[in-house]
Amino acid sequence: MSKLRFTRVALAVAAAVAVAAFGVAAAGSASPELSPLPPDAGLVTAFAFDPVNPDIVYVGTVPGSNKGRVYKSGDSGEHLRLISGRGWTWLGALASDPERPGTLYAGTGNAVYKTTDGGQTWRAFNQGLLPPPGINRGEGWVDWLAVDPTNSNVLYEHDYANTIRKSVDGGKTWKTVLSLWRQGSISALLLTPGQPPILYGAFSYWGPGGPVTTITASTGPWKNTPLSVSDTWNHPPVVAFAADASQATIYVAIRGRVYSSTNAGRSWQSIAQGLPQGAVVTGLAAGAGTVCAAFGTNGIYVTADQGRTWTQSWPDSGSARGLGAGVLAVDPARPTTIYAGVDQRKYRIIKSTDSGRTWAIVG
16 A cells, blocks of 8 residues: 555544544434534534633534534533634644633634634634635644643644644644654644653554554654554554643553553553453543543443453443543643543533543533
């Protein structure tokens, strides 16, 4: 397989998992009034949280091809209202400013949109990013955003042009940090707090024996960390990161396997014992000593003992036919609270307030 084809396959696989690979929607038991999202809201692709008021939650959805929306809740997801503008192309990422309440960034195929008043008004920033209209030109879309926790004027983004870009002026302008177009794929990224913050990247490329994924860390220049996973599949793996600041631990899921590191990525150990075989991780979250992993139609699994044992905490397709679990997000102010995007006909959001052990419908 050529490098160019490998990269294009990587983009297709990641997009499919993020949006369409949750499974066939099935009837749920929730009554219509429990669903604040309208029927045409689409699948949930991102969550973000206000840095001061933990009851304020932002939810990004993709209601259809080349469309994106942002909803806002003031009561921890119980009720949501649409706050995004018209004509947004896709919605791949959300990021809150950790120092400025009401400041939120949304990554789309048009631009990175920014609001400083909680979604009442938005500005689109394109300088140094994808030329508008982005996704319609075949250039891709922004699928990952992060604000530097030590300097909120600094942002990082990744887009499906297979490029990492950095802004030092609050998103107004962007410069390329790394581009791997035609050389492999950037499968996932994670920005952790610290002095300085560490940016972790999962880089997939076509090796002599097939796809290989290497975890790399950067505080400036990129440095390889010793986790290199070869795979016999004919396409690159789906990768997800998570970090638990309370345990000084980072996690990465590569296809259906989960690894942990307690020394900033210098060494890794597998914690995948007891996870469903042959399933692909569609979401990963960690906080307060607990790790949650979503496996699409295989449900959500949780561990509270560093992966020695895993428990299925949200039913699989056998007990909730057609269920799909995707994106997961931990509330940074309340790390025992986790939100999940699911694919059900009558609801799209579930929430746990006990580190993923039990779940309730909120949207």
